[in-house]
Amino acid sequence: MGWLRKEAPALLLLAALGLAPFAGFGEGYILTLLARAMILAMAAVSLSFIVGGAGLVSLGHAAMLGFGAYAVVILDDLQVVDAMVVLPVAMLAAAGFALVTGAIAIRTSGVHFIMITLAFGQMAFFTASSLSGYGGDDGYTLYARSEVNGTRILSDRLVFHFVCLGALTASWLLCHMLLASRFGRVLRAVRGNPMRAQALGFSPYPYRLTAYVIAGAIGGAAGFLFANATEFVAPAYISWQRSGELLFMVILGGLSGLHGALIGALGFVLLEEWLAHQWEHWRMIFGVLLILAVLFLPHGLAGLPAQLGRMLRRG
Amino acid sequence: MAEAVLALRSLRKRFGALTVTDDVSLDVAPGEIHAIIGPNGAGKTTLINEISGVLPIDSGRILFAGRDVTGLPLHRRARLGLARSFQITSIIPAFSALENTALAVQAGDGTSFRFFRPAATERRLNTAAMAALDQVGLAHRAATPAGAMSHGEKRQLELAIALATQPRLLLLDEPLAGAGPEETERLVGLLRGLRGRYTIVLVEHDMQAVFAMADRISVLVYGRLIATGTPDRIRENPEVRAAYLGEDDIPLMASC
Numbered sequence: 001m002g003w004l005r006k007e008a009p010a011l012l013l014l015a016a017l018g019l020a021p022f023a024g025f026g027e028g029y030i031l032t033l034l035a036r037a038m039i040l041a042m043a044a045v046s047l048s049f050i051v052g053g054a055g056l057v058s059l060g061h062a063a064m065l066g067f068g069a070y071a072v073v074i075l076d077d078l079q080v081v082d083a084m085v086v087l088p089v090a091m092l093a094a095a096g097f098a099l100v101t102g103a104i105a106i107r108t109s110g111v112h113f114i115m116i117t118l119a120f121g122q123m124a125f126f127t128a129s130s131l132s133g134y135g136g137d138d139g140y141t142l143y144a145r146s147e148v149n150g151t152r153i154l155s156d157r158l159v160f161h162f163v164c165l166g167a168l169t170a171s172w173l174l175c176h177m178l179l180a181s182r183f184g185r186v187l188r189a190v191r192g193n194p195m196r197a198q199a200l201g202f203s204p205y206p207y208r209l210t211a212y213v214i215a216g217a218i219g220g221a222a223g224f225l226f227a228n229a230t231e232f233v234a235p236a237y238i239s240w241q242r243s244g245e246l247l248f249m250v251i252l253g254g255l256s257g258l259h260g261a262l263i264g265a266l267g268f269v270l271l272e273e274w275l276a277h278q279w280e281h282w283r284m285i286f287g288v289l290l291i292l293a294v295l296f297l298p299h300g301l302a303g304l305p306a307q308l309g310r311m312l313r314r315g
Numbered sequence: 316m317a318e319a320v321l322a323l324r325s326l327r328k329r330f331g332a333l334t335v336t337d338d339v340s341l342d343v344a345p346g347e348i349h350a351i352i353g354p355n356g357a358g359k360t361t362l363i364n365e366i367s368g369v370l371p372i373d374s375g376r377i378l379f380a381g382r383d384v385t386g387l388p389l390h391r392r393a394r395l396g397l398a399r400s401f402q403i404t405s406i407i408p409a410f411s412a413l414e415n416t417a418l419a420v421q422a423g424d425g426t427s428f429r430f431f432r433p434a435a436t437e438r439r440l441n442t443a444a445m446a447a448l449d450q451v452g453l454a455h456r457a458a459t460p461a462g463a464m465s466h467g468e469k470r471q472l473e474l475a476i477a478l479a480t481q482p483r484l485l486l487l488d489e490p491l492a493g494a495g496p497e498e499t500e501r502l503v504g505l506l507r508g509l510r511g512r513y514t515i516v517l518v519e520h521d522m523q524a525v526f527a528m529a530d531r532i533s534v535l536v537y538g539r540l541i542a543t544g545t546p547d548r549i550r551e552n553p554e555v556r557a558a559y560l561g562e563d564d565i566p567l568m569a570s571c
Contacts, residue, residue, distance in 0.1 A: 051379070052428060093503075145536045167348045177430070177431060177433075178430055180433040180434065180435065181429055181430050181431060181432060181433060181434055182421055182428075182429040182430075182432075182437075183427060183429060183430050184429055184430075184434070185414070185417075185418055185421065185427075185434045186418070186421075186427045187408070188407075189418050190408050192407035192409050192410065193405060193406065193407045193408075195369075195401070195405055196401075196405045196407055196476075197407075197418075198388075198389045198390045198393070199367070199389060199390075199393055199399050199405070200389055200398075200418060200419050200476070200480060201390050201391075201393035201394040201423075201480070202391075202395055202422060202423040202427065203388075203390045203424045206428075207427075208332065244554075274407070287402070
């Protein structure tokens with residue numbers, strides 16, 4: 001199982017997240033932060049699946065979160081609050097959006113693909129802003145978290161922590177399995193050399209679109225969790241800045257494997273939080289750190305140990 | 316002659332004022348190695364691109380395995396059994412030699428919309444891939460990332476990829492391009508070993524190699540086919556000699 005060794009950092013991180021509540025990180029404030037980090041990591045893993053796996057650099061992935069989150073809002077307004085209904089609807093809504101927009105966007109490539117996903121993402125953002133029945137720009141406060149079989153079990157911080165961890169682990173495993181399958185092999189081949197893949201008889205389009213829809217569905221599930229984590233949903237959650245942040249997490253972590261997205265997302269959220277407590281003008285330092293990371297970490301945070309090893313050997 | 320595997324009927328293609336394919340008709344018989352030669356700019360790679368479906372033609376018809384494939388794109392023609400290699404080596408650098416070849420096997424083995432089982436553990440794919448690698452003498456390099464291979468090995472790998480699709484027709488665009496003398500010798504030996512079992516159309520600059528391995532040769536000059544025949548007939552053809560006049564590297568006069 002070579003992939004397990006390669007993804008060892010991800011396993012370590014997931015294990016650490018599982019132990020965190022019992023190792024002195026069980027305070028409400030920290031659990032809230034960790035839940036946010038895990039949910040964004042889940043979205044980042046799904047984005048890494050299409051960026052690193054299929055070469056589809058999307059700058060509109062926050063819209064998938066948005067569809068998931070707004071599905072929770074709209075169903076809440078209709079007094080449908082059972083997670084067994086809300087979660088599938090959230091995933092289907094995001095997958096449907098991915099199918100419709102992906103069907104158009106995937107006909108383009110490179111910068112055009114980035115721009116068209118950005119445009120679709122902004123369409124979703126402005127649509128959310130105009131939903132005056134759901135608070136428009138001001139957002140919508142949920143009555144409570146989704147119920148599971150009539151219980152409010154998700155309101156328990158510790159349970160919610162493990163629900164987020166479970167969802168993140170499942171997303172990571174799913175994307176892994178997909179990339180290793182025949183389907184994923186074609187995706188990776190198309191990314192590595194589209195002409196070769198076509199000369200072998202593979203039309204890239206259906207493979208890429210399927211991957212895009214799957215990533216959308218995972219994004220929708222992350223949106224469902226996000227809405228439940230904050231019990232509040234606003235268009236600002238799905239602005240293009242959020243899409244940019246997600247893409248940044250993926251690149252910061254490194255594209256050599258899905259664990260990069262995990263490391264990138266957790267690193268990004270925790271660093272942001274820590275800096276914000278140090279200095280009120282923290283964004284300046286945050287920006288500089290991110291630029292330095294891109295300049296000096298060609299393989300991202302995930303590639304840092306190997307990079308340091310090489311530097312040490314060279315003296 | 317048995318029914319042609321590939322038949323070109325009056326292909327024409329213009330890029331602006333330049334006619335790059337000018338009324339080309341050609342039949343390729345099963346099991347033959349058919350070389351297309353011609354001076355630089357004769358439109359050889361263009362013709363390969365038209366046959367494989369990378370470039371659309373302006374008029375004419377392309378029949379492959381008895382079917383009109385004129386309107387079909389590259390990936391559809393590939394699925395009918397038309398395998399091609401590229402002038403500039405076209406492999407997937409991040410894949411191992413085995414995975415490159417297994418992908419080619421996978422292309423001919425039912426649907427690739429399979430999401431659960433790791434493809435690397437599919438014995439059927441790996442066995443066929445190893446057989447193709449063995450045919451080109453690369454079995455011992457199966458686990459090597461393709462991007463880390465030498466140029467000659469990459470050309471061998473490309474051949475293995477083509478063979479792994481069990482093609483009805485192999486379309487090779489300068490299979491010897493950039494290979495050193497020893498690599499060339501090995502590749503020519505490989506290709507000769509395939510004669511009779513595969514139908515091969517190849518474009519190649521190395522005349523010595525072409526005359527050594529081709530069953531028939533077609534000569535393309537400014538987009539027109541001026542002659543088709545056995546190596547001996549081509550060597551003696553006055554029109555061909557005239558076309559190559561002044562090009563010293565063409566051993567048309569020598570009997571090699």
